[in-house]
Amino acid sequence: MTFKTTTVFLSLFLILVSCKTEPKKEELPSQMEEVMAVHDEVMPKMGTISNLIADLKPKVDSTEVGKEYLKAIRDLQGAHKSMMIWMQDFGKRFDYEEIMNGKELNAEKQGWLKEEEIKVNELREKINTSIANAERVLAEN
Secondary structure, three states, rough: HHHHHHHHHHHHHHHHHOOOOOOOHHHHHHHHHHHHHHHHHHHHHHHHHHHHHHHHHHHHOOOHHHHHHHHHHHHHHHHHHHHHHHHHHHHHHHOOHHOOOOOOOHHHHHHHHHHHHHHHHHHHHHHHHHHHHHHHHHHHH
């Protein structure tokens, strides 16, 4: 390599190295993303609920233990139904672009989203509690 070629390459290298870009700041998830994250966390548990109901049903009878199984089934069914209702109601309030693509919400919908965040967190608790209780009942008896 000639001196001139080396100088050009070295100059280009120094220019590229000196052109640093600022690292992107990590954005916090939006409220919609947080609501959907809770949904995504509990949605797979619908299969667990169905499996637990199937495990509990044959054990129901008129004994006290049988009544515990029945209560666990009802709690699981209630949690499952609550999830289905929540998803249906949520879908009526928000469109695809708002849910999936971060389309800006008007003031009314922003208020609704705050309500939905409370509801989905309560739903998560209901689902997790019903599953834990059913698993406990099955393990104890």
